[in-house]
Amino acid sequence: QVQLQESGPGLVKPSQTLSLTCTVSGGSISSGGYYWSWIRQHPGKGLEWIGYIYYSGSTYYNPSLKSRVTISVDTSKNQFSLKLSSVTAADTAVYYCARDRQGFGELLTWGQGTLVTVSS
Amino acid sequence: DIVMTQTPLSSPVTLGQPASISCRSSQSLVHSDGNTYLSWLQQRPGQPPRLLIYKISNRFSGVPDRFSGSGAGTDFTLKISRVEAEDVGVYYCMQATQFPLTFGGGTKVEIK
Numbered sequence: 177q178v179q180l181q182e183s184g185p186g187l188v189k190p191s192q193t194l195s196l197t198c199t200v201s202g203g204s205i206s207s208g209g210y211y212w213s214w215i216r217q218h219p220g221k222g223l224e225w226i227g228y229i230y231y232s233g234s235t236y237y238n239p240s241l242k243s244r245v246t247i248s249v250d251t252s253k254n255q256f257s258l259k260l261s262s263v264t265a266a267d268t269a270v271y272y273c274a275r276d277r278q279g280f281g282e283l284l285t286w287g288q289g290t291l292v293t294v295s296s
Numbered sequence: 297d298i299v300m301t302q303t304p305l306s307s308p309v310t311l312g313q314p315a316s317i318s319c320r321s322s323q324s325l326v327h328s329d330g331n332t333y334l335s336w337l338q339q340r341p342g343q344p345p346r347l348l349i350y351k352i353s354n355r356f357s358g359v360p361d362r363f364s365g366s367g368a369g370t371d372f373t374l375k376i377s378r379v380e381a382e383d384v385g386v387y388y389c390m391q392a393t394q395f396p397l398t399f400g401g402g403t404k405v406e407i408k
Contacts (some may be wrong), residue, residue: 186378223337225386225397228320239297254316271345281335281392284356286344 178203180273188267188294194260198273198287205254211279212256214247216269217289224269228276229256234288236279258294263294298322298391302400315376317403319389324369326393333392336365337372339402340385348387349374366408381407
């Protein structure tokens, strides 16, 4: 059974870069057929798709964040990562990693989420 | 971006009674491959979202059959035939036909 777990700092200063890692267990990122996603949820609000990556390294980003986002994959560690640069308070949110079958919104598996607060 | 609009915002329901949530997209969700990539997710309080339905009407593994999805084009519906206490939470529709993937604003299902 595939499980996902987010990790990273819970507090980031404004203008700095938010960095999170999602560790995949119970299955291999390299097995193919899945897109490894980042989704965030502002406090008390709805869901926002940030982007996803295929194990080959192909990435797709939300244009609203594209200039600040980098998603990468490390198949040797069975992890994928999110970097969001030049953060502001508006980036305060719970960040989820998720597994999307075929990249068409079949978000089969989710991490528990990690709250990242942007504050000085 | 495709805008997903859900109604109602909140749905107070008596246990054992049905509930229905509507989701409308700003443009057709029919993909060039002929599929319609409309999913429904449930988020229980304090939990991450969970996939219920994909491609309009396909129940994900382990999802009770009291949940059903229907619709076509731009109008979609999630129905719960008999609401149980564990169904309390927020329900989201999501489209993956066109980038960026977008979600509806959510519908809160609560017990009267």
